[in-house]
Amino acid sequence: xxxxxxxxxxxxxxxxxxxxxxxxxxxxxxxxxxxxxxxxxxxxxxxxxxxxxxxxxxxxxxxxxxxxxxxxxxxxxxxxxxxxxxxxxxxxxxxxxxxxxxxxxxxxxxxxxxxxxxxxxxxxxxxxxxxxxxxxxxxxxxxxxxxxxxxxxxxxxxxxxxxxxxxxxxxxxxxxxxxxxxxxxxxxxxxxxxxxxxxxxxxxxxxxxxxxxxxxxxxxxxxxxxxxxxxxxxxxxxxxxxxxxxxxxxxxxxxxxxxxxxxxxxxxxxxxxxxxxxxxxxxxxxxxxxxxxxxxxxxxxxxxxxxxxxxxxxxxxxxxxxxxxxxxxxxxxxxxxxxxxxxxxxxxxxxxxxxxxxxxxxxxxxxxxxxxxxxxxxxxxxxxxxxxxxxxxxxxxxxxxxxxxxxxxxxxxxxxxxxxxxxxxxxxxxxxxxxxx
Numbered sequence: 504x505x506x507x508x509x510x511x512x513x514x515x516x517x518x519x520x521x522x523x524x525x526x527x528x529x530x531x532x533x534x535x536x537x538x539x540x541x542x543x544x545x546x547x548x549x550x551x552x553x554x555x556x557x558x559x560x561x562x563x564x565x566x567x568x569x570x571x572x573x574x575x576x577x578x579x580x581x582x583x584x585x586x587x588x589x590x591x592x593x594x595x596x597x598x599x600x601x602x603x604x605x606x607x608x609x610x611x612x613x614x615x616x617x618x619x620x621x622x623x624x625x626x627x628x629x630x631x632x633x634x635x636x637x638x639x640x641x642x643x644x645x646x647x648x649x650x651x652x653x654x655x656x657x658x659x660x661x662x663x664x665x666x667x668x669x670x671x672x673x674x675x676x677x678x679x680x681x682x683x684x685x686x687x688x689x690x691x692x693x694x695x696x697x698x699x700x701x702x703x704x705x706x707x708x709x710x711x712x713x714x715x716x717x718x719x720x721x722x723x724x725x726x727x728x729x730x731x732x733x734x735x736x737x738x739x740x741x742x743x744x745x746x747x748x749x750x751x752x753x754x755x756x757x758x759x760x761x762x763x764x765x766x767x768x769x770x771x772x773x774x775x776x777x778x779x780x781x782x783x784x785x786x787x788x789x790x791x792x793x794x795x796x797x798x799x800x801x802x803x804x805x806x807x808x809x810x811x812x813x814x815x816x817x818x819x820x821x822x823x824x825x826x827x828x829x830x831x832x833x834x835x836x837x838x839x840x841x842x843x844x845x846x847x848x849x850x851x852x853x854x855x856x857x858x859x860x861x862x863x864x865x866x867x868x869x870x871x872x873x874x875x876x877x878x879x880x881x882x883x884x885x886x887x888x889x890x891x892x893x894x895x896x897x898x899x900x901x902x903x904x905x906x907x908x909x910x911x912x913x914x915x916x917x918x919x920x921x922x923x924x925x926x927x928x929x930x931x932x933x934x935x936x937x938x939x940x
Contacts, residue, residue, distance in 0.1 A: 534660035536718045541653035541673040543714050544608060546680035547707035548646045551615070552580055552894065553677070554684020555639070556764040557785055558700065560771050560778070561692040565624045566635055570768075570905065574898040576636045577764050581894020583643020588891060592651035592884020596877065600652040601719045607648020608712035614645055615705035623697040643891070651884035658871050658879045659722045664804060670871070671800025671864025675793040678860060681763065682789030686782050693778065739874045739882040744931060748870045749882075751927035753889025755817055755859065758824055758917030760897040762788060762856040765913070770852070773831070773910050774844045784849045788856035795861035800868070809869045813928040816862040821922035823855035828914040859921060
């Protein structure tokens with residue numbers, strides 16, 4: 504278990520290179536390279552788990568899937584991550600972030616390359632839905648290595664006063680990768696097929712692995728550094744506050760997953776938008792989320808109000824999805840309804856998507872702080888297990904909601920989930936210690 508550097512002299516711009524325990528020398532700004540690795544790794548995998556759903560319309564056509572089959576296939580990608588996050592996190596706390604990130608990224612790149620060669624529609628045949636689903640499940644199992652390991656590295660290299668900002672920058676990688684995936688992958692699938700899609704995603708994971716191999720190492724320790732390896736409170740799996748925040752994170756991700764996985768189908772089937780407009784709308788969601796995550800990290804670092812910010816995001820997200828539900832119900836009855844839907848619905852969807860995606864860096868920083876220095880990988884992976892349960896359940900549930908209540912049921916359910924997360928983010932009630940006799 505490596506130490507967590509809390510006041511690191513190498514982070515001062517006036518310092519020269521410093522040495523680590525293994526004899527390596529690091530420049531004064533090496534922590535920004537570590538942050539860059541975290542961004543690259545998360546962006547590459549985000550382009551996979553957010554970019555593939557952005558191709559949902561083309562995927563449905565190319566693999567000849569029903570909505571239910573599409574939902575199961577996309578859901579299994581999330582289930583794979585949900586099942587593997589916690590084991591990967593435990594391994595990260597035991598083996599260190601470098602080893603886990605290299606193994607995970609390398610295996611993900613190799614598997615995506617195999618999919619590009621063997622699990623794509625060709626003139627001679629179309630892969631069975633079970634093969635596609637199993638392949639996406641394995642992709643998720645391997646990709647679950649990224650979050651906990653990269654988060655632990657960032658918490659180790661940055662001071663307390665910078666961690667919210669640094670983690671929020673890392674979390675911008677999720678909308679960054681998802682936005683790039685939404686812009687590039689649907690057109691790439693239409694023009695060159697899914698071999699090009701999976702091949703490009705494999706290359707992104709391979710490049711991230713190369714960065715990690717070159718620059719990701721344990722932080723320096725020794726004279727002149729104040730190091731704390733202490734763990735505050737019980738281990739994460741026995742810490743009720745860690746479970747509460749993890750549960751709220753997962754619940755608030757449900758409506759976000761609805762946007763990421765089925766927004767393209769909604770805008771195509773309900774509003775009648777084309778591929779270019781859909782890609783632009785999803786890219787706007789990811790760009791707005793990226794900007795808000797950076798701002799929120801800096802804002803909450805300065806004001807110490809992470810819990811209040813998380814509750815605000817939950818409330819605003821619930822209201823935005825309630826408005827989307829209302830427009831879906833009332834929009835077709837309005838005079839010139841189709842024009843109204845095309846003009847207004849994408850805007851409201853983008854606002855709702857940004858609101859429900861702006862809080863991740865703040866929440867993960869709060870969670871890592873609660874868990875303590877030695878258990879960051881486990882705590883972050885526990886939360887991401889809940890997140891990717893959503894990536895499994897939501898795509899599977901949406902076709903059923905569509906069958907029962909159409910799109911109004913989908914967006915009303917999203918509003919309920921967002922509002923339900925709000926009270927869970929309340930800080931614990933403080934109890935006074937007993938007086939001495």
